[in-house]
Amino acid sequence: MCQLLGMNCNTPTDIRFSFTGFAQRGGRTDHHADGWGIAFFEGRGARLFIDPGAACDSPVAELIARYPIKSRNVISHIRKATVGAAVLENCHPFVREQWGRYWVFAHNGDLKDYAPRLHGRLCPVGDTDSERAFCWLMQELAKAHAGVPAVDELTRTLAELTPQVARFGTFNFLLSNGQALWAHASTKLCYVERRYPFARAHLADQDLTVDFAQHTTSSDRVAVIATTPLTTDESWTPFAPGELKVFVDGAVADG
């Protein structure tokens, strides 16, 4: 099983605090050492950093931990290989372009005997069940909509499509097109919303505390989604099994 981290904000925000704790799970505080990745949206553009080694030893992860990339939508993943070798093409997140926008996807879980019919518009490059599921979701979204749909339209379509994948196994995923971040839990996912008045938080995976009040303005809103809580002193809300949520501007939009 792997671990997921997502962030959705109303203003470009630096994810270094959360990532610092999360990256420790990639081989240090947990055993997910078969690759990792992180994608940041900046406007319509997206940066993707992936590495087939352990996140806790990666020079690229070390760069991310030092370099303040500010983004409104971030998706990160650390991998414990179950299906597919620990090679670059199997690292999450995966990125595809559709309707002139980049789409970023990461998955935690196993899909058993999952071989959806793919018509060739989008094909997996690696051999993970996760990338197959992503390509299938994007293919079916393209059948349902002629262009980038409104966020709530897209949420409705995803709510129809997701159970068709989830019946093959565990399908915790994060998806973003830079406008919103969709999160689905089969088994394990939780989130926290940070807003004014901001407080201090202490990482669960490293002895590090940050006072968000020093780095924010009163209008900032940030939602962080993770497999398990990243901090010990904030109130994380667990997802119910089968729950799909969409985060827009740092808050749950269909709560």
Place this chain on the structure above:
Amino acid sequence: MCQLLGMNCNTPTDIRFSFTGFAQRGGRTDHHADGWGIAFFEGRGARLFIDPGAACDSPVAELIARYPIKSRNVISHIRKATVGAAVLENCHPFVREQWGRYWVFAHNGDLKDYAPRLHGRLCPVGDTDSERAFCWLMQELAKAHAGVPAVDELTRTLAELTPQVARFGTFNFLLSNGQALWAHASTKLCYVERRYPFARAHLADQDLTVDFAQHTTSSDRVAVIATTPLTTDESWTPFAPGELKVFVDGAVADG
């Protein structure tokens, strides 16, 4: 105008020497300071690093210069914006998946009034003429072939397609799918092939010399393609206007 750098090898090779000189042109020895990018194939996977700032000041470029990523196909680009703002989605190289493989493209030049008909399978995310040309090339390749064609087949199709874009302006480009690297010159591109016996080379843009004999085996072959020669003491071959070459295993494959 921008600058291009490509490398194609028969064994995974570290591009740091060439990149170190090349990155100086991104704001220091030349005025291409509106973004840069580099893509590395590793097997079927690809890593893409892009940054909308100047390469010579970029922490990501500094990471690339320190971290030995070994690859058989690399494409890099530094940008002097002519069409499209200096934002992330306009940074080259661009990446798309087709037929289950990633394709990486970077362009130097301007295409005037270039608005090809795109049928929607691939759409530009940014607003450069370059990304439009890439999407059109991939669309037309998909019409000509049902799956990833053999390298020489693909070269023949590209030789038909390229003049249809080049008539709109300057179309120096590099394209790779990880199996080969295609290079086309309208105006300015040159290459060098390095093979046994390896010699020393001195960078044109920085006072740095490397002795390739210390870093290679006798069977290694490396081709480097660049807008202008990167070294002062090697024999770089200029492309003729309109010439398309394909590099496979570190050497020109079509004479």
